[in-house]
Amino acid sequence: DSGVTQTPKHLITATGQRVTLRCSPRSGDLSVYWYQQSLDQGLQFLIQYYNGEERAKGNILERFSAQQFPDLHSELNLSSLELGDSALYFCASSAGTEPNEQFFGPGTRLTVL
Amino acid sequence: ILNVEQSPQSLHVQEGDSTNFTCSFPSSNFYALHWYRWETAKSPEALFVMTLNGDEKKKGRISATLNTKEGYSYLYIKGSQPEDSATYLCAFISGTYKYIFGTGTRLKVLA
Numbered sequence: 001d002s003g004v005t006q007t008p009k010h011l012i013t014a015t016g017q018r019v020t021l022r023c024s025p026r027s028g029d030l031s032v033y034w035y036q037q038s039l040d041q042g043l044q045f046l047i048q049y050y051n052g053e054e055r056a057k058g059n060i061l062e063r064f065s066a067q068q069f070p071d072l073h074s075e076l077n078l079s080s081l082e083l084g085d086s087a088l089y090f091c092a093s094s095a096g097t098e099p100n101e102q103f104f105g106p107g108t109r110l111t112v113l
Numbered sequence: 114i115l116n117v118e119q120s121p122q123s124l125h126v127q128e129g130d131s132t133n134f135t136c137s138f139p140s141s142n143f144y145a146l147h148w149y150r151w152e153t154a155k156s157p158e159a160l161f162v163m164t165l166n167g168d169e170k171k172k173g174r175i176s177a178t179l180n181t182k183e184g185y186s187y188l189y190i191k192g193s194q195p196e197d198s199a200t201y202l203c204a205f206i207s208g209t210y211k212y213i214f215g216t217g218t219r220l221k222v223l224a
Contacts, residue, residue, distance in 0.1 A: 002156065002158075042214055042216050042217075043157070043202065043204075043214040044214070045204075045211075045212035045213075045214070048210070055210070056210035056211075056212070058211070058212055090156060090157070092157075098144060098145050098206055098210065099144065099145035099147075099162045099164045099206070100162065101147075101159045101162050102147070102159055103159065104156035104157045104158070104159075105156060106156055107156060
């Protein structure tokens with residue numbers, strides 16, 4: 001158990017819908033990272049927040065957005081969902097910014113029908 | 114386009130064998146390299162964070178080296194055990210905070 005929690009574990013929704021994935025980092029960690037693992041793409045970095053501020057941005061679609069709240073939990077919002085958004089979404093946390101060790105949560109499996 | 118390659122793609126070894134695999138990354142604009150161990154149906158688990166050219170890190174029977182000038186890192190496992198079976202993933206982080214993952218090396222250790 002890494003100490004990072006993600007909810008929900010599984011999410012099934014329809015195309016065009018909007019969902020929110022939630023991540024609670026390890027106690028004391030200030031950075032949160034979001035990753036997407038889809039079948040054909042491997043692991044892709046989406047975005048990083050550090051102490052409430054966006055720190056780095058990867059291949060995050062405009063339909064996706066994230067934020068980190070004052071209590072340091074983070075949410076990833078996915079809107080206008082498409083079939084291709086079906087993936088495993090991981091959150092990770094680290095004590096600070098790079099180059100810190102990252103601890104991954106168990107992931108949220110999103111299925112878009 | 115930044116590209117990170119890992120080789121081999123997959124590997125079967127006998128219990129007790131030592132093995133190694135490679136992560137190749139761009140030799141310019143290096144910031145850090147992460148190695149992860151990823152078991153099926155679990156989450157990636159951090160092994161090493163490497164930052165300096167010539168870095169060598171060790172954790173038990175697993176060690177890693179880094180050559181930023183030529184753009185590669187090696188991961189070594191000494192005396193492989195069945196519980197070492199997993200995918201070993203590297204992630205290159207550039208100076209502009211681009212995170213690029215390799216596709217991993219799938220290791221199977223046969224008892």
